Amino acid sequence: MNETQRVKKVLIKQMADAGINAITLTGGEPMLFPDRVDRVIDVIREEIPEGIETDIVTNGVNLKGILSLRNLDHLYSIHMSRHMISDDDNRTLMGADTASLDEIKSIGDRIRDKGKLVFNCVLQKGGVDTIEKIKEYLEMASEAKVLNTSFVGMFHANEYCRTHYIDPRTLQFTEDEGFTVWNTFCDHS
Numbered sequence: 001m002n003e004t005q006r007v008k009k010v011l012i013k014q015m016a017d018a019g020i021n022a023i024t025l026t027g028g029e030p031m032l033f034p035d036r037v038d039r040v041i042d043v044i045r046e047e048i049p050e051g052i053e054t055d056i057v058t059n060g061v062n063l064k065g066i067l068s069l070r071n072l073d074h075l076y077s078i079h080m081s082r083h084m085i086s087d088d089d090n091r092t093l094m095g096a097d098t099a100s101l102d103e104i105k106s107i108g109d110r111i112r113d114k115g116k117l118v119f120n121c122v123l124q125k126g127g128v129d130t131i132e133k134i135k136e137y138l139e140m141a142s143e144a145k146v147l148n149t150s151f152v153g154m155f156h157a158n159e160y161c162r163t164h165y166i167d168p169r170t171l172q173f174t175e176d177e178g179f180t181v182w183n184t185f186c187d188h189s
Contacts, residue, residue, distance in 0.1 A: 003039075004039060004043060007039075007040055007043050008043050008046075008047050011023075011043060011044065011047055011048060020052070021052060021053060022052065022053035022054070022055065022076075023044055023048070023052060023053070023054050023055070024054075024055045024056070024057055024079075025037060025040060025041075025054070025055070025056045025057070026056070026057040027057075027058075027059075029058060029059055029061050029062070029096075030056055030057070030058060031056075031058045031061060031062040031063060031065045031066065032061065032062055032065075034062070034065040034066075034068050034069055037056065037069060037071075038069055038070050038071050041054060041069075041071035041074055041075070042071065045071070045074060053076040053077075054074060054075055054076055055075065055076050055077045055078070055079060056075055056077075056078050056079065057079040057080075057081065057120070058078065058079070058080055058081070059080070059081045059094055059096060059098055060080050060081070060082065060090075060094075060096075060098035060099035060104070061096050061097060061098055061099075063080070063098075063099035063103060063104065063107060064099075064103065064107065066078060066107055066111075067107060067110055067111075072111065073112065073113075075116065076116070077116050077117075077118050077148075078116050078117050078118065079118045079119075079120050080099070080104070080117065080118065080119055080120065080146075081094070081120050081122075082098070082119045082120070082121060083121050083122045083124065083127055083128065084127050084128070085128065085133070085136055085137050085140050087100045087101060089127075093127070101140065101143065101144045104117070104144045104145075104146065105143070105144045105145050108144065108145035108146065109145065114145065114147055115147050115148060117145070117146045117147065117148070118146065118148040118149065118150065119137075119141050119146050119148070119149045119150070120149075120150050120152065121137060121149065121150070121151050121152070122151075122152055122153070122154055123151055123152065123153050123154070123166050123168055123171075124154060124164040124165070124166060125163070125164045125165070125166055126164060127164075128151070129166050130171070131171055131172065131173065131176055131179075134151060134171070135178065137149070137151075151168070152168075153165070153166065153167065153168040
């Protein structure tokens with residue numbers, strides 16, 4: 001059984017009668033293998049019923065590979081993990097050569113659906129950890145032409161997370177007129 005047949009078998013088994021409405025391609029780093037990403041999206045389009053949302057999550061390594069995808073228009077969203085405001089700080093935190101804001105802006109300029117790009121930022125001590133830093137982050141996202149941003153809190157998975165954890169509920173969004181909070185969810189107390 002080749003790679004494509006294995007992917008088809010897993011997808012069909014998982015999707016059958018499960019009520020799944022989205023598939024997210026993540027990693028490792030999927031954009032290290034854009035040709036494989038295209039093959040997986042081909043399988044999804046061939047084997048799964050219409051209306052299945054297909055997303056990709058990248059840390060921004062080889063982000064320019066997004067533009068080489070034959071199936072770029074079939075992606076619902078491109079989520080980029082970016083946890084720091086400056087390029088250098090983000091690269092240091094990620095331990096990789098992640099895309100610069102100029103590269104991200106260039107990609108945003110070249111894709112048809114401008115709402116497809118999403119920044120995902122994990123709130124953490126020493127990074128984006130105050131309302132003021134969130135405002136600065138949103139300004140940076142706006143300048144990079146990233147129209148959608150999500151902020152999430154860490155869970156206590158390891159020592160780094162325990163040391164850098166901030167409780168998002170302590171950030172007083174509702175006390176700042178610049179924010180409208182319409183959805184919050186906490187999976188622990």
